[in-house]
Amino acid sequence: MTAEPLPRIRVIIVDDQTLIRLGFRMVLDATDDIEVVGEAADGAAALDAVRSLEPDVVLMDVRMPGVDGLEATARIRRDHPAVAVLVLTTFDLDEYAFGALRAGAGGFLLKDARGDELVAAVRAVAAGEATLSPRITRRMIELVTASGLPEPHPVTPTTLTAREAEVLQAMGRGLTNAEIAGELFLSESTVKTHVGRILTKLPARDRVHAVLIAHGLAQPGLDV
Missing domain, CATH: 3.40.50.2300 (Response regulator)
Structure with a gap:
């Protein structure tokens, strides 16, 4: 068949x-x-x-x-x-x-x-x-800085586990689930589970919101 x-x-x-x-x-x-x-x-x-x-x-x-x-x-x-x-x-x-x-x-x-x-x-x-590509995220940070606001810094909420924090930072660098899995030596299904928990814990509206949080461009629990 x-x-x-x-x-x-x-x-x-x-x-x-x-x-x-x-x-x-x-x-x-x-x-x-x-x-x-x-x-x-x-x-x-x-x-x-x-x-x-x-x-x-x-x-x-x-x-x-x-x-x-x-x-x-x-x-x-x-x-x-x-x-x-x-x-x-x-x-x-x-x-x-x-x-x-x-x-x-x-x-x-x-x-x-x-x-x-x-x-x-x-x-x-x-x-x-x-997700946002690293080039675009860098440009967004530059725009925030040019506006007169303090330059943002990466954020790691204390509610995340060490592994979840690693996944969040990888998301913030523009990596897909498959790329994160390869870098952290995890299965892709495990990465998906971590991403789901990250979105719930922050809480983030979606993956892009979580990426902005990772780069300090948005705050956990708040809209972009």
Whole structure:
């Protein structure tokens, strides 16, 4: 008996630049486990696409005419909580970065990301392992410092065990569960258990919130 193929990750690409959408589509369509089911050039069209196409992941640009990416992200996360949103951004993050997190985005992807980074990010978000890359997290710290606030420092809540603290710090460096498992010589299922406990103990809204806590960019138990 031939085994049935695993369900593919359904993706919608939202960006007002046609070439950006085309480039991302070419990379994603070349994979065996990801399928681009739709595109949109603004937030309003994205909302319609999510309702009709029921994707697993939305790649969301921020600055678009009409309904921007922040508003679209907030609406998607409110009305379709099972749909993950991965925000597309340039390297020079601005005030939209924290706004996107508040709106419920699962993480950020740089527009100049390599093809393998794009694929990995989509897979991670679809699996509930959204995170911030080290480059993006460093830039966010720089923005906080430039705003006149004291530079944040890594946080290790006393409620965490030593192993949970190690996992949290690894999450804060942008590692996925599989990468954490390899680094700490644990099984991936054990890492998932630790991550679940970390989110409960902090408490953190989601994995991205926990990453921000690890970098001192948010406080345990508080919104971003």
